[in-house]
Amino acid sequence: MTVLNIAVAGASGRMGRMLIEAVLNADDLKLAGALDAPGSAAVGTDPGAFLGKATGVKIESDLARGLAGVDVLIDFTRPEGTLKHIEYCAAHGVKVVIGTTGFEQPGRDAIAAAAQKTAIMAAPNMSVGVNVTLKLLEMAAKNFAEGYDIEIIEAHHRFKVDAPSGTALKMGEVIAGALGKNLDDVAVYAREGVTGERDPSSIGFATVRGGDIIGDHTVLFAGIGERIEISHKSSSRVSYAMGSLRAARFLGGKQTGLYDMQDVLGFR
Ligand SMILES: NC(=O)C1=CN([C@@H]2O[C@H](COP(=O)(O)OP(=O)(O)OC[C@H]3O[C@@H](n4cnc5c(N)ncnc54)[C@H](OP(=O)(O)O)[C@@H]3O)[C@@H](O)[C@H]2O)C=CC1
Numbered sequence: 001m002t003v004l005n006i007a008v009a010g011a012s013g014r015m016g017r018m019l020i021e022a023v024l025n026a027d028d029l030k031l032a033g034a035l036d037a038p039g040s041a042a043v044g045t046d047p048g049a050f051l052g053k054a055t056g057v058k059i060e061s062d063l064a065r066g067l068a069g070v071d072v073l074i075d076f077t078r079p080e081g082t083l084k085h086i087e088y089c090a091a092h093g094v095k096v097v098i099g100t101t102g103f104e105q106p107g108r109d110a111i112a113a114a115a116q117k118t119a120i121m122a123a124p125n126m127s128v129g130v131n132v133t134l135k136l137l138e139m140a141a142k143n144f145a146e147g148y149d150i151e152i153i154e155a156h157h158r159f160k161v162d163a164p165s166g167t168a169l170k171m172g173e174v175i176a177g178a179l180g181k182n183l184d185d186v187a188v189y190a191r192e193g194v195t196g197e198r199d200p201s202s203i204g205f206a207t208v209r210g211g212d213i214i215g216d217h218t219v220l221f222a223g224i225g226e227r228i229e230i231s232h233k234s235s236s237r238v239s240y241a242m243g244s245l246r247a248a249r250f251l252g253g254k255q256t257g258l259y260d261m262q263d264v265l266g267f268r
């Protein structure tokens with residue numbers, strides 16, 4: 001059995017801890033490195049400490065130390081962290097699974113450029129359920145193209161820093177694409193005051209933040225006399241972690257290129 005050496009960036013974060021535990025439990029993966037932000041209190045500690053386990057590695061902020069001998073970095077941090085990490089990984093042949101959301105266009109361009117030098121899998125949601133939902137939305141959008149107003153509602157925990165969620169934006173892109181439109185041309189991200197009647201060609205977004213909601217997404221197709229809702233609700237971050245490990249194994253067989261979860265799951 002080939003064993004892949006994995007590092008986790010954002011090791012002390014909500015997703016980082018979930019990933020550390022998942023990697024430690026996988027027979028075909030070895031935890032070979034862990035990264036956290038410079039200045040983080042977690043730097044220098046054992047990434048398995050929260051599980052009461054000694055992993056043999058330390059959380060590093062120095063990329064050369066944290067990524068020595070690593071095949072695949074799994075990165076759930078912030079756009080500025082991920083962009084720094086992929087620059088290093090592209091230069092040193094480390095493959096990267098990117099779960100971080102909230103990138104602007106220059107960040108997306110930098111990921112595409114790095115993917116010419118190493119293999120990268122980037123997706124705003126690693127769960128199988130969300131990725132199947134994207135296929136359902138593509139089909140629904142084609143059938144509700146006329147007469148149905150499309151609204152995307154997402155809810156997340158109070159600690160989330162970006163909005164709308166990367167998943168909601170991806171859902172919008174998929175729906176707009178199925179309708180032959182560009183999301184940037186039809187998205188309405190906020191409404192306040194006298195907004196006038198709804199533009200029938202728009203795709204609306206609404207964001208809820210509160211408590212410990214892990215991640216809920218609903219797409220509403222509202223017609224006259226009926227409405228259809230397609231929802232996905234996460235009850236644990238484990239589905240994101242399992243999808244990330246699947247993506248890491250997928251990258252094991254690639255040298256360069258930019259992939260997403262639809263590639264990993266064989267949906268295209
Ligand atoms: N694709 C998917 O399936 C999913 C994506 N996400 C996305 O993953 C990201 C992380 O989410 P979550 O784990 O909840 O967030 P947390 O805030 O819990 O964790 C973020 C981690 O990244 C570290 N970090 C922050 N800034 C930097 C930086 N500049 N350089 C290096 N490390 C940094 C933090 O360190 P410190 O605490 O010291 O600042 C922390 O360890 C978000 O963008 C979120 O939207 C989340 C769930 C699923």
Ligand SMILES: O=C(O)C1=N[C@H](C(=O)O)C[C@H](O)C1
Binds near residue numbers: 125160168
């Ligand atoms: O920040 C989170 O927690 C999540 N972020 C991702 C997103 O922005 O879509 C995925 C998931 O919804 C959880």
